[in-house]
Amino acid sequence: MQAFEALGLRAELIQAIAERGFQEPTPIQQQAIPCLLAQTQDFVGLAQTGTGKTAAFGLPLLQHLDTDSREVQALVLAPTRELCMQIAADLEVFARYLPKVRAIAVYGGTSIGPQIRQLRQGVQLIIATPGRLIDLIERKAVDLGTVQQVVLDEADEMLNMGFRDDIDYILEKTVSRLSTWLFSATMPEGVRRIAARFMKNPKEVSVGRQNTAAANISHEYYMTSAHDRYEALKRIVDYHPEMYGIIFTRTKADAQEIADKLRREGYGIDALHGDLSQPQRDKVMKDFRDRTLQLLIATDVAARGIDVDSITHVINYALPDDTEVYTHRSGRTARAGRSGTCISLIHMRETGKLREIERLVKARFVRKPVPSGKEVCEKQFFHFIDRIHDADISHGDYEHYLPQLTERFADMSKEELLTRMASLEFNRFLEYYRDAPDLNARTERRTTRDTPYRDRDRGQDRYRPESGKVRLFINVGSKDGFYKASFLQFILDMSDLPKQVLGRIDLKEMNSFVEIDTDAAQQMIRALDGRKMKGRQIRMNLADRSGGPQQGQGGASYGRGPRYRNRP
Known part of the structure; x- marks a missing residue:
């Protein structure tokens, strides 16, 4: 494995990424960076979410900038404002020792006035969503005639969101473009059409197989009736008390409704979807990153740009229509070399669809039984005991209280004391799951593996x-x-x-x-x-x-x- 120093990056960038904790380039970085430093080579990079694509294109972009100029020299297009903001934040870190770099993120959902004022002061690099950038072009607030490098990040998702005409319009405005760099998790026909129209003999690098799920992700599914899906979701979350994850729904209405219901029942959860204002979205993401929230429930579009390394679980409350979307969802977990689990809740009529996804992502999906109420209570109980056992008591003046505690509980055995502690913690669980029904779907009506019911x-x-x-x-x-x-x-x-x-x-x-x-x-x-x-x-x-x-x-x-x- 090459070190970053061997890729041809300047010392200021090496210093910044070393302080960020990057030690060795990922496969996509190792193959992309030397090529992109050549500047005039069109490039297609295929790699799954979480493989370091932002650094793969961001570091060469920063190295190419003429920091003495105030003209726009580079443009990055991203499908959502969350991803746009994430890219801008990463590039700001990479450019820490390049003080003359002037970059701006422009996206919808916030006032356009400050963005126009900053653009008129002069910037070298723009990170933008297609819709807001076109608004700025039509207001004559930005001229793309001096852009030399264009990056299309998550190109497949931009096409899925209907941005094909917007991308065509924007690329036609970059008349001085020296190279186009396209990064995508998958390569559908629409992405190939963009490459054929706007790129000349691009170098294509593929890291891993297209549409395949990461090897360190476990894929599980639970079969329940559509009527019991919400209760099954709660039971699975309760069965994994250390879960830190994202729940995906098809619609923003479903996301908000489920978040509201779970919040009323005491779960640490919030929703992320297109109806939230930018300050609301920022607050939700801050709470999630700070682990004030255990769970985030989101639509596919809203989840683009979520870059949190320690997510343990992804839950498909409903299966996505496209296999590529499943790949994107599952890629939210198992980042930065960690392992993760992707869970899908399905009913009998979705068995064929699940098998189709299984074949296309080339991963084995394991059926798990929806836990019984007794199993949930047992899992929660021993999680609580482990927390007591592993509690850090090195801080605090606990010894001062020990004589009083010893006297207070002198008439209790250790077993009785633990039982009383458990009862305080688990009364709610025990009561809720006392007569919990079986939520597993009955399978008397058999289906073929690949056809609907x-x-x-x-x-x-x-x-x-x-x-x-x-x-x-x-x-x-x-x-x-x-x-x-x-x-x-x-x-x-x-x-x-x-x-x-x-x-x-x-x-x-x-x-x-x-x-x-x-x-x-x-x-x-x-x-x-x-x-x-x-x-x-x-x-x-x-x-x-x-x-x-x-x-x-x-x-x-x-x-x-x-x-x-x-x-x-």
Whole structure:
């Protein structure tokens, strides 16, 4: 393993990273840094979350800067403000002994005025989210014409969030660009299209296999009914009293609702999602990093940029739609060489989906039984005993109180004293779990390993959308040139609906399925059904349980509104 000194970095950067505690470069740093120091080489770096990608591109960026100039020379694009802020904080540490470096992080959710004022004072490096950067370009507050290096960090996630057009627009503004550095955990088709359009013979470095989970992560799943999912979550958290983790939900409404319920029941938890203001988000993250909170519950988008090394567990309250998202979620744990556990709560109809993820991430998923109430109480009890045994009594004037304590408990045996202490600690647990039911899903109705649950009477695949949503069928898919992010953007643009009304999207080759709020379904069907795309007519209507359009229905079948056929 090479040392950082052998990679060609200047002494000021070596000193800063040594004080940060970095001793040897990670594999992605070792392969990327010498290449990126050459400056003119386009570069694609594929590595999982938590492998040191920020230092891999950040150190060469800082070394290239002309600190005597006030022109913008380098740009880093990141999908979320959390990641944007994290990158900026890391680069500030790396540039500790480069006092003339002027960098700024620009992102939404905060006032644009101070960012404009700082940009006008002159900066050499911008770390930005795409939306806020475009706002600044349109206000003529920033000129990217002098940018020489552009970094696209978490490029796959930016595409998943629908930023493809924004990225195209921004890159077209960097007319003096010498090199583009693209970093991603995965390499979907959309990322390859960006590389083909804006990069010339890029050097590609891949650390580990794409879409694979880290080897030091254990993957477990618990099978319970959808109705018991919340109780199963509580029981799993109670069974792991030393857990310090992140719970992932599909929607911000779920994140807030579950956080509120757990908080009312005494758990140290808070939610992180897009509806929070920036000060609220900062406070939640500070409390989590300070371990004031044991748990953080978050949506996938909000969790981007969370860089906490000591997370022990990741819990999928609901499985993600994309395998790549599972890789990102699980990568929140087992960072910096540690081990970690990724837990998924599933019901019987999700077995096939779980097996698909298992195959694609090339990791073995172990089924665990939801702990019984007795097992939870036992685990908590011995955790409490261990805390007593391992308590640090080296600080404090405890000897002063020992005579009084000895006298006070002289009539009790050690066993009685321990029993009384345990009763004070565990009355709540014992009472709560006294008649705790079995939460493990019954498996009399067997499924094949790779197919959904089959209806016993009809022999058809059954699908039940989330509560409050319906499932729509549309006769377009990946064969029409769509990938998930572009398909999402297409249906939102056509229907003029907000992203929040959508649930699961299942993009197949010849057709697709969309979960949507029941009260928004009619608007989407009217907007898309009957339109023409590439010379053929789009058909959208309610899907039946077998995974196709409802029989006997054509065109706009939802509701009683007029049919919109052959519109221009």
